[in-house]
Amino acid sequence: MSVLDDVLRVTRTGATPAAAARTLGVDEGLVLAALDHWERRGTLTRPPARADSSCSTCVATTPDVPLPLACTGCPLARR
Amino acid sequence: MLEPRLAGRRVERRGADGPRRDERRADEPRIVLVGNPNVGKSTLFNALTGARQRVVNAPGTTVELQEGRWRVGGVPCRLVDLPGTYSLDARSPDEQVAAQAVHDEGTDLAVLLVDAAGLARSLVLAGQVALSGVPVVVALTMSDVARSRGLTVPVETLATRLGVPVVALDPRTGAGLAALASAVEQALTHPSTLTLATGDRPDTATADLTVGHTADPAVDDTADPTVDHTVDPAPARADDHDLEPTPDHAVRPAHAGADEHALDPAPEHAEDHDDDAERVFAWVADVLRVVQSGTPATARPVRTWSDRVDRVLLDARAGIPVLLVVMWGLFQLATTVAAPLMDAIDAVVNGTVADALRDVLPSSGPWRWVEGLLVDGALAGVGTVLSFVPLLALVFVAVALLEDCGYLARAAFVADRAMRAIGLDGRAVLPLVVGFGCNLPALAATRTLPHARQRLLTGLLIPFTSCTARLTVYVLLASVFFPQHAGTVIFVMYLASAALVVLGGLALRRTLFRDVRREPLVLALPAYQRPALRPIALSVGVRVLAFARKAGVIIVGTLTVVWLLMAVPVTGGHAVADVPVEDSLYGRAAETIAPVLGPAGFGTWEAAAALATGFVAKEVVVGSLAQTAAVAEPEDPADPGDLADRLRATFDASSGGHAGAAAAGFLWFVLAYSPCLATLAEQRRLFGLRWTLLGVGVGLSVAWVGAVLVFQTGRLLG
Numbered sequence: 001m002s003v004l005d006d007v008l009r010v011t012r013t014g015a016t017p018a019a020a021a022r023t024l025g026v027d028e029g030l031v032l033a034a035l036d037h038w039e040r041r042g043t044l045t046r047p048p049a050r051a052d053s054s055c056s057t058c059v060a061t062t063p064d065v066p067l068p069l070a071c072t073g074c075p076l077a078r079r
Numbered sequence: 080m081l082e083p084r085l086a087g088r089r090v091e092r093r094g095a096d097g098p099r100r101d102e103r104r105a106d107e108p109r110i111v112l113v114g115n116p117n118v119g120k121s122t123l124f125n126a127l128t129g130a131r132q133r134v135v136n137a138p139g140t141t142v143e144l145q146e147g148r149w150r151v152g153g154v155p156c157r158l159v160d161l162p163g164t165y166s167l168d169a170r171s172p173d174e175q176v177a178a179q180a181v182h183d184e185g186t187d188l189a190v191l192l193v194d195a196a197g198l199a200r201s202l203v204l205a206g207q208v209a210l211s212g213v214p215v216v217v218a219l220t221m222s223d224v225a226r227s228r229g230l231t232v233p234v235e236t237l238a239t240r241l242g243v244p245v246v247a248l249d250p251r252t253g254a255g256l257a258a259l260a261s262a263v264e265q266a267l268t269h270p271s272t273l274t275l276a277t278g279d280r281p282d283t284a285t286a287d288l289t290v291g292h293t294a295d296p297a298v299d300d301t302a303d304p305t306v307d308h309t310v311d312p313a314p315a316r317a318d319d320h321d322l323e324p325t326p327d328h329a330v331r332p333a334h335a336g337a338d339e340h341a342l343d344p345a346p347e348h349a350e351d352h353d354d355d356a357e358r359v360f361a362w363v364a365d366v367l368r369v370v371q372s373g374t375p376a377t378a379r380p381v382r383t384w385s386d387r388v389d390r391v392l393l394d395a396r397a398g399i400p401v402l403l404v405v406m407w408g409l410f411q412l413a414t415t416v417a418a419p420l421m422d423a424i425d426a427v428v429n430g431t432v433a434d435a436l437r438d439v440l441p442s443s444g445p446w447r448w449v450e451g452l453l454v455d456g457a458l459a460g461v462g463t464v465l466s467f468v469p470l471l472a473l474v475f476v477a478v479a480l481l482e483d484c485g486y487l488a489r490a491a492f493v494a495d496r497a498m499r500a501i502g503l504d505g506r507a508v509l510p511l512v513v514g515f516g517c518n519l520p521a522l523a524a525t526r527t528l529p530h531a532r533q534r535l536l537t538g539l540l541i542p543f544t545s546c547t548a549r550l551t552v553y554v555l556l557a558s559v560f561f562p563q564h565a566g567t568v569i570f571v572m573y574l575a576s577a578a579l580v581v582l583g584g585l586a587l588r589r590t591l592f593r594d595v596r597r598e599p600l601v602l603a604l605p606a607y608q609r610p611a612l613r614p615i616a617l618s619v620g621v622r623v624l625a626f627a628r629k630a631g632v633i634i635v636g637t638l639t640v641v642w643l644l645m646a647v648p649v650t651g652g653h654a655v656a657d658v659p660v661e662d663s664l665y666g667r668a669a670e671t672i673a674p675v676l677g678p679a680g681f682g683t684w685e686a687a688a689a690l691a692t693g694f695v696a697k698e699v700v701v702g703s704l705a706q707t708a709a710v711a712e713p714e715d716p717a718d719p720g721d722l723a724d725r726l727r728a729t730f731d732a733s734s735g736g737h738a739g740a741a742a743a744g745f746l747w748f749v750l751a752y753s754p755c756l757a758t759l760a761e762q763r764r765l766f767g768l769r770w771t772l773l774g775v776g777v778g779l780s781v782a783w784v785g786a787v788l789v790f791q792t793g794r795l796l797g
Binding site: 008014015018028046 | 170
């Protein structure tokens with residue numbers, strides 16, 4: 001198994017990046033980079049870590065990017 | 080002088096068709112600054128170019144770049160500050176510009192900024208730069224931040240592993256800039272590329288690649304470093320698992336393209352990936368192992384409290400019940416806390432303010448018509464909008480808190496697993512969750528699904544997700560007909576919505592969508608964190624204001640139109656604006672529809688009219704019920720009662736004494752019958768008229784059949 005596959009396998013079980021790094025014994029930055037890789041390939045999605053910290057998040061969302069969950073129901077999010 | 084310029088490997092990268100670099104800009108090398116976001120690129124760019132810079136658009140894009148002049152060894156160079164990126168596998172216009180610039184034959188050298196405090200992510204980018212074959216000088220930044228975290232990056236070791244010069248610098252203080260200039264000058268004459276060698280020892284570089292620094296990463300720019308470039312520019316040995324530079328390394332298009340296929344973010348087999356990525360990550364892991372060998376090991380897994388909480392919340396058996404309890408609690412909170420606030424606002428707007436308006440306006444002649452329009456039309460709409468502000472604010476706050484602390488992502492994870500277990504695409508869970516807020520953005524969110532058929536399947540299911548607008552109807556009817564169990568009734572409506580999505584998905588998968596395959600999806604969970612209250616408060620404030628302004632316009636406008644329709648007489652010879660509702664245009668049209676709803680227990684013109692206006696927007700249903708109740712002639716003029724009494728009387732009469740069962744059927748109908756006009760328009764735009772009409776037809780059928788079943792079952796059970 002490669003680093004990429006290992007990260008995907010552990011993340012699939014519900015591990016956070018920090019937990020995945022601990023489980024695999026690798027740098028957390030490497031895990032984040034691997035998650036970024038899988039996200040770019042469309043295999044993985046990352047819900048936002050924090051509700052929109054700026055008021056414009058919902059407005060700025062483009063059609064190809066999922067809305068933050070906390071934007072649900074926001075009329076500003078209508079595109 | 081910088082001659083001979085760029086001999087060797089970099090020149091080979093051009094290919095036969097491209098003009099030779101030294102033919103185009105023999106005296107002006109192009110150097111790009113590339114690195115992760117917030118690694119100090121712009122600070123370094125400003126430090127190197129001073130005032131000799133300008134803003135240019137990247138060719139064919141609106142992405143702005145800073146370009147400036149930097150004199151290296153007395154020769155002016157074009158220095159370009161590229162947008163920060165974590166990957167050359169571009170997915171945004173900014174990243175695409177950065178990737179293209181690195182791969183551009185006109186680029187003579189890349190100064191790659193590596194974050195000492197975020198080494199892994201920087202090295203992944205470095206590995207991708209290595210694949211491009213562009214000559215590289217590495218600038219190691221953020222060493223002070225790394226030291227503050229107890230991390231030490233040995234510069235010599237890093238340079239040895241990378242096979243290119245590494246200069247530790249601090250763009251903010253200017254430390255290391257002279258060494259960087261020296262390294263760049265040497266690299267332009269004797270270019271060296273990053274090598275993806277793995278193993279114990281890279282054979283392509285020597286320790287004296289390091290420029291002016293010792294194992295201590297502290298930046299020291301007091302002495303002019305001796306730069307010894309003995310880098311072998313030849314390709315590394317094959318037995319090192321080196322990768323040859325890839326001249327035409329494909330830049331993935333940004334997703335914003337108009338082409339349907341260009342939006343596909345994933346290949347057919349999403350977990351397939353190229354060997355390049357595997358090798359880059361293996362190389363990074365190898366470099367990290369060597370470079371961080373002095374760092375205290377953290378390899379031994381330690382179970383944290385976060386892991387323990389996740390063990391429960393993500394458990395296959397406990398996760399769903401916990402999710403249901405959280406949802407139930409949310410609706411209990413919303414109804415119990417919001418109800419008195421909503422009543423108070425309603426009392427002020429439709430009581431105090433309405434009475435004051437009636438007192439001010441003359442009540443004779445045409446003024447009676449104006450009074451009706453203002454008080455029973457516009458003001459009733461304003462009251463409806465304002466009364467729902469507390470409810471929506473509470474829901475927004477609760478959802479934002481759940482998301483901010485990290486639970487909502489866990490909820491999506493659990494729901495995703497459950498959906499895949501019943502055969503639906505796990506990827507569809509996020510658009511469907513968004514649909515519980517508003518169907519319209521949920522339809523837009525389906526564009527992240529990789530295949531058109533999956534988008535269509537999910538798009539047909541989204542109207543079954545119970546949007547926030549429908550929540551207003553649930554709150555009203557649950558409070559009126561089931562006052563002791565209002566929160567539970569609303570919770571059941573959301574369960575019913577989820578059941579509709581699941582059953583609808585299964586039915587479609589087994590009939591019209593047999594060709595749709597399940598795609599694997601992984602949800603990466605964020606860490607738990609303390610909610611940030613101020614941003615949440617700001618964001619909730621913005622949303623509530625937006626609801627009041629945008630949805631408010633629709634509600635007030637629709638209710639005003641409804642009042643006007645109720646003012647137009649069609650039977651009975653009444654005067655305009657002085658007509659019983661049953662003789663108005665509105666009442667007659669609604670009465671025509673009403674018998675169809677009879678088997679469901681709410682075959683009245685009031686209910687039919689409210690559902691008809693709900694086609695415009697579900698928020699209007701409540702306002703329409705309130706409006707028709709307000710203008711309808713009370714059975715006992717001495718006791719006009721309030722809206723709750725009127726609704727109970729109406730449903731009781733239409734259902735033969737089973738008002739509760741009829742109200743439950745009405746709730747089901749509102750849940751299933753049709754999304755609002757805006758959502759239908761978006762469906763038509765995305766999927767075409769045929770699928771939209773099919774969806775409306777199925778929705779109406781499910782709504783009617785379900786409402787009849789609910790009412791008749793409730794009636795039989797008494």
